Amino acid sequence: MSGPHWLFGDQLGPHFLTPGAEGPARDAPVVMIEALSVLRRRRFHRAKAHLVLSAMRHRAAELGDRVRYVRAETYRQGLREALPDAPVTVHHPTSRAALRLVRSLDGVRVLPARGFLVTHDAFRDWAAGRGGRRLRQEDFYHWVREGKDLLLDGGAPAGGRWNHDDANREPPPRGAPVLGAPRPYRPREDDIDEQVRADLDRWEREEGIRFVGRDGPRLFPASRREALAALRRFLDHRLAGFGPHEDAMLAADPVMSHSLLSSSLNLGLLDPLEVVTAAEDAWRAGRAPVHSVEGFVRQVAGWREYVWQLYWHFGEDYRxxxxxxxxxxxxxxxxxxxxxxxxxxxxxxxxxxxxxxxxxxxxxxxxxxxxxxxxxxxxxxxxxxxxxxxxxxxxxxxxxxxxxxxxxxxxxxxxxxxxxxxxxxxxxxxxxxxxxxxxxxxxxxxxxxxxxxxxxxxxxxxxxxxxxxxxxxxxxxxxxxxxxxxxxxxxxxxxxxxxxx
Missing domain, CATH: 1.10.579.10 (DNA Cyclobutane Dipyrimidine Photolyase, subunit A, domain 3)
Structure with a gap:
C-alpha cells in the first residue's frame, strides 16, 4: 500500500490528491485532523468555524474508507493517533505556523504547494530578475498572464489593454437600493451541517470555546460539488455585470455582482487555474465583456496570487x-x-x-x-x-x-x-x-x-x-x-x- 497523505482543512479539492513526482502516491491513504486547539487559540467567527468544519467533513465523506479522520486536541496528537510510526506526505501548508509544525515532525515529507498559479521557485526567480526594483502588483500580474497564456489575443492583452480598471470604478446607480444582479448560488445545509452546529454548541457549553458573530444558514460552498455550482452560477449569470460596479457599495445589496468564490478558492475546493480559464472562456464565447472578465481575472491571477507570494517573500518579521x-x-x-x-x-x-x-x-x-x-x-x-x-x-x-x-x-x-x-x-x-x-x-x-x-x-x-x-x-x-x-x-x-x- 502507498504511504499516507495528510490533508489540511484548506486543501480539500481533488488537485491536492493528484499523483505525480510532486504529489502523493496514487490511491494513497488520507489522514485528516480536526484540532480543537485551533478554536481555543482565537475567537473565530462562528460561521467561519462552521464552514471549515463542514467542508472538512464533507471531504471526508467523499473519500470514504480511504480517509482516517481524527478528532484530537492538537495536530501533533492527531497525527500520532492516526499514524504512530508511518511516514506521511503533506503539501506545503498555507501558514508559517503550520509549516513550522510539519517540519518539526519526524517522518513528514513536505511536497510543493498546490492551489496557486505560480510556484515559490518561479516567483523567486521573477523577483530576483527585477534587479532590486519594486515588486509591483501590476508587473507581476502581466507576468502571470503571459506565463499562463491568460486573456491574451494574438499575444497581446485582450481588449488592447492589460488593465480595464477605469471601466470598473462606477458608483452605484443612484436611487436604486439594489444593483439588480441575478442572485448568487447559495447551498442547502445537510446532516453534516446539523452535526457541525451541534458540536459547536457543545464546545461552547462544555469546552469554554468562544466565537464571535452569528451562525445563520451556511452561505458558502462546503464541497467540491457546491463550489462548482457556485462557479457556474457566477459565470453564467453574474460575471457579465461584475466589472463596472465592483468598487461600489449598497446598503441593501452587499453581494451585488461579486463572485463569492474566495472562500471556495481558499479552502482548496476550486483551483485558480480552472476559475480564470473558465472566465476567459465566457469572454471568448461572448457571454461577458472583456472589462468584467479582466477585472475578475485580476482579482484571482493578479491580486490573490500576489498576496500569496508576498506572504512568504517578506519573511516572518513582516507581521x-x-x-x-x-x-x-x-x-x-x-x-x-x-x-x-x-x-x-x-x-x-x-x-x-x-x-x-x-x-x-x-x-x-x-x-x-x-x-x-x-x-x-x-x-x-x-x-x-x-x-x-x-x-x-x-x-x-x-x-x-x-x-x-x-x-x-x-x-x-x-x-x-x-x-x-x-x-x-x-x-x-x-x-x-x-x-x-x-x-x-x-x-x-x-x-x-x-x-x-x-x-x-x-x-x-x-x-x-x-x-x-x-x-x-x-x-x-x-x-x-x-x-x-x-x-x-x-x-x-x-x-x-x-x-x-
Whole structure:
C-alpha cells in the first residue's frame, strides 16, 4: 500500500490528491485532523468555524474508507493517533505556523504547494530578475498572464489593454437600493451541517470555546460539488455585470455582482487555474465583456496570487511591522461586532454584514473597516488578527499582506504606494451608505461632523511628514494648510477615541 497523505482543512479539492513526482502516491491513504486547539487559540467567527468544519467533513465523506479522520486536541496528537510510526506526505501548508509544525515532525515529507498559479521557485526567480526594483502588483500580474497564456489575443492583452480598471470604478446607480444582479448560488445545509452546529454548541457549553458573530444558514460552498455550482452560477449569470460596479457599495445589496468564490478558492475546493480559464472562456464565447472578465481575472491571477507570494517573500518579521507607530488597542464594540452600538450608517452596515455572514466585499473591507482602523491608529497586528478571525475567507497568508501592507500601511510602503484612507466624500460617491446617516460626509466640525472626514484630517495631521514625502499623497499634506478650522476638526475627531462613532 502507498504511504499516507495528510490533508489540511484548506486543501480539500481533488488537485491536492493528484499523483505525480510532486504529489502523493496514487490511491494513497488520507489522514485528516480536526484540532480543537485551533478554536481555543482565537475567537473565530462562528460561521467561519462552521464552514471549515463542514467542508472538512464533507471531504471526508467523499473519500470514504480511504480517509482516517481524527478528532484530537492538537495536530501533533492527531497525527500520532492516526499514524504512530508511518511516514506521511503533506503539501506545503498555507501558514508559517503550520509549516513550522510539519517540519518539526519526524517522518513528514513536505511536497510543493498546490492551489496557486505560480510556484515559490518561479516567483523567486521573477523577483530576483527585477534587479532590486519594486515588486509591483501590476508587473507581476502581466507576468502571470503571459506565463499562463491568460486573456491574451494574438499575444497581446485582450481588449488592447492589460488593465480595464477605469471601466470598473462606477458608483452605484443612484436611487436604486439594489444593483439588480441575478442572485448568487447559495447551498442547502445537510446532516453534516446539523452535526457541525451541534458540536459547536457543545464546545461552547462544555469546552469554554468562544466565537464571535452569528451562525445563520451556511452561505458558502462546503464541497467540491457546491463550489462548482457556485462557479457556474457566477459565470453564467453574474460575471457579465461584475466589472463596472465592483468598487461600489449598497446598503441593501452587499453581494451585488461579486463572485463569492474566495472562500471556495481558499479552502482548496476550486483551483485558480480552472476559475480564470473558465472566465476567459465566457469572454471568448461572448457571454461577458472583456472589462468584467479582466477585472475578475485580476482579482484571482493578479491580486490573490500576489498576496500569496508576498506572504512568504517578506519573511516572518513582516507581521511585526508598524511603520506608522499605531498602538491603540481595538475597542470592545469592534471586537464584538456590535453594529448596534454604531451610529455612522456606513460602519454600522458593514459591521453588521460581518457579524451576520462573516463576509463583505473588498471595498467595505478596505475603505470602511480598514480605513477607520487606520484613522484611529489601531494596532495593525490586532487589526490583522481581527480580519483573520472574522472573515470566512480569512487565513494568515490572506490577511497579513492585505491588512498589514495594503490596509494599514504598516510596512511603510513595501506593498503599496500610499495609505488607503479617505474622508466621507469617497464613501458618499461610491455608495448609498451616507443616505439617512446622522452625520454629513462634508461636515468637518459640529454635531453632524462625519467621523471619516474628521478621522481623515486627523490622520493627515499626525502623519503630515509621511504624506508630504510621498508624491501620491503630497496633496493631502498640502490640504492641511488650507484648513482654517483644523483645531476644531481635531477636537471633533477626539470625541470618537474609544467610542463607537
Amino acid at each position: 511585526e511591522r508598524n511603520a506608522l507607530r499605531h498602538h491603540t488597542p481595538l475597542p470592545e464594540w469592534f471586537l464584538e461586532l456590535d453594529a448596534d452600538a454604531v451610529t455612522a450608517r456606513c460602519l454600522a452596515t458593514v459591521l453588521a454584514q460581518v457579524r451576520d455572514t462573516g463576509w463583505t466585499h473588498h471595498i467595505p473591507r478596505l475603505m470602511v473597516l480598514g480605513s477607520y482602523a487606520l484613522q484611529r491608529g489601531w494596532d495593525p497586528r490586532a487589526v490583522t488578527d481581527w480580519f483573520h478571525r472574522c472573515f470566512v475567507d480569512g487565513y494568515d497568508w490572506v490577511m497579513l499582506p492585505n491588512v498589514t501592507g495594503m490596509s494599514q500601511y504598516a510596512d511603510g510602503g513595501l506593498m503599496t504606494t500610499k495609505p488607503y484612507t479617505s474622508a466621507g466624500a469617497y464613501i458618499h460617491r461610491m455608495s448609498d451608505l451616507c443616505e439617512g446617516c446622522a452625520y454629513r460626509p462634508g461636515d468637518r466640525t459640529g454635531e453632524r461632523a462625519c467621523p471619516y472626514t474628521t478621522g481623515y484630517w486627523s490622520f493627515a495631521h499626525r502623519h503630515r511628514a509621511v504624506l508630504a514625502g510621498n508624491r501620491r499623497t503630497q496633496w493631502a499634506a498640502r490640504g492641511l494648510d488650507r484648513l482654517g478650522d483644523l483645531d476644531a476638526v481635531l477636537r471633533a475627531d477626539r470625541r470618537w477615541d474609544g467610542r463607537p462613532p
